[in-house]
Amino acid sequence: MENQQQVQDSGNKSNSSSYLCRQSSTRWTPTSDQIRILKELYYNNGIRSPTADQIQRIAARLRHYGKIEGKNVFYWFQNHKARERQKKRFTPAPQPPPPVTTAATILPSPFSDHHHHYNHMPYFYKHQQLKLHPTHHMLPSEGGSSSSSQAFIPIGCGYGSISMEKSFMECSISPGENRVPGELHNFGSWVGVDSYSFDKIKPDHVAPELEDD
Amino acid sequence: MENQQQVQDSGNKSNSSSYLCRQSSTRWTPTSDQIRILKELYYNNGIRSPTADQIQRIAARLRHYGKIEGKNVFYWFQNHKARERQKKRFTPAPQPPPPVTTAATILPSPFSDHHHHYNHMPYFYKHQQLKLHPTHHMLPSEGGSSSSSQAFIPIGCGYGSISMEKSFMECSISPGENRVPGELHNFGSWVGVDSYSFDKIKPDHVAPELEDD
DNA sequence: ACGATATGAATGAATG
DNA sequence: CATTCATTCATATCGT
Numbered sequence: 001m002e003n004q005q006q007v008q009d010s011g012n013k014s015n016s017s018s019y020l021c022r023q024s025s026t027r028w029t030p031t032s033d034q035i036r037i038l039k040e041l042y043y044n045n046g047i048r049s050p051t052a053d054q055i056q057r058i059a060a061r062l063r064h065y066g067k068i069e070g071k072n073v074f075y076w077f078q079n080h081k082a083r084e085r086q087k088k089r090f091t092p093a094p095q096p097p098p099p100v101t102t103a104a105t106i107l108p109s110p111f112s113d114h115h116h117h118y119n120h121m122p123y124f125y126k127h128q129q130l131k132l133h134p135t136h137h138m139l140p141s142e143g144g145s146s147s148s149s150q151a152f153i154p155i156g157c158g159y160g161s162i163s164m165e166k167s168f169m170e171c172s173i174s175p176g177e178n179r180v181p182g183e184l185h186n187f188g189s190w191v192g193v194d195s196y197s198f199d200k201i202k203p204d205h206v207a208p209e210l211e212d213d
Numbered sequence: 214m215e216n217q218q219q220v221q222d223s224g225n226k227s228n229s230s231s232y233l234c235r236q237s238s239t240r241w242t243p244t245s246d247q248i249r250i251l252k253e254l255y256y257n258n259g260i261r262s263p264t265a266d267q268i269q270r271i272a273a274r275l276r277h278y279g280k281i282e283g284k285n286v287f288y289w290f291q292n293h294k295a296r297e298r299q300k301k302r303f304t305p306a307p308q309p310p311p312p313v314t315t316a317a318t319i320l321p322s323p324f325s326d327h328h329h330h331y332n333h334m335p336y337f338y339k340h341q342q343l344k345l346h347p348t349h350h351m352l353p354s355e356g357g358s359s360s361s362s363q364a365f366i367p368i369g370c371g372y373g374s375i376s377m378e379k380s381f382m383e384c385s386i387s388p389g390e391n392r393v394p395g396e397l398h399n400f401g402s403w404v405g406v407d408s409y410s411f412d413k414i415k416p417d418h419v420a421p422e423l424e425d426d
Numbered sequence: 427a428c429g430a431t432a433t434g435a436a437t438g439a440a441t442g
Numbered sequence: 443c444a445t446t447c448a449t450t451c452a453t454a455t456c457g458t
Contacts, residue, residue: 027434027453037400045401049446052302054404060305061403070303075435082447083433187250188258190274191267240438240449262443288439295444296437302444 028072033065038076048081050074241285246278251289261294263287 030038041047041058050058050073059070187193243251254260254271263271263286272283 040400041404045406047404047406055303056305057404074303079433187253191254191270193258193260
């Protein structure tokens, strides 16, 4: 690893000049003690994904060693776990699993990993299966040729496994309505939110600003 | 935060990160305009969990600003909302705002106006499940009030406040480099980890002093 | 000063 | 709706 010492001087560092105003001018720089404790929890106590409750406690505890917030603890565990796994993934195939030489053990999976039946397939015919409710209610503007069964869209390869119902979350169509980027600030109206119900306005808290970072 | 890169191919921002520059459009990379509009809808219109129809409309609208699919919109709202809440969960106590209860400023509020729910739209929104396995199917047979025809639900209620969430996950006060002597190595006990051994009994439970420092 | 690497932060995509 | 994972971006730190 790398040896790091705490240099987290009070809050600010004379950061460089003129750069993007990314809010992360100062990211949390954990103290040695903080790291030590975090690792303790990780390795000795087996904490991998602390619950919100634990995060609070951990942060409160580590606060004695320097500035720290809940999200720092959260991210730390997330990253630590992820990187550990990542390392392990690209590391040579650990042990050859007991070769149960059955004819069916032909797992063409690139990873010989075990418990993670989690497939993050690079090929994307898998996700696209978000099914919406059967209210494939086309937009009034683009209605029309929906007479036949627009059953499936042969994305990629129609492996007969995917039962794409009918409405994907997306119907890549919108010919008629050409609302080109015209900057129409009437949000909400086109989504179905009505803006005439102002009588129910709840004086919610304030609104800092609305920057689109 | 969001960085903007307009489209999917070409010019992969050539980050300093070396190898593996095949960021070939696997995941949706929202453009600035898309983000801006999404936040508008979220904060200005109070849309938290858009219905299927809304998702379609939003996606259609946002498509003018770049490639986008319905599921992207769906996930965006899901994530945005979830993270807003999660952040809150990490943060211990929002420091109960002690209102200036001066003897003269007593406000006899009949209702302890406290927490409102904006418009948690009725759950005919349930259909937004991802259908990956042949589980049940919500058949549109029954004319139940379950779905569809959500013509114009007053979701949104556009309370003209833009409650932004740029506040961070926590606003912790922090002592500088405070070293507490007497570190006890009983990690985990204060975090609430069970040693998952012994018994399920813990004589002392977790008594994290949770001191506010 | 760079360049590489480690790592904090953010977020899209899923799953339960 | 909560939790988790993967991936990417941003930056701190160190080596040469």
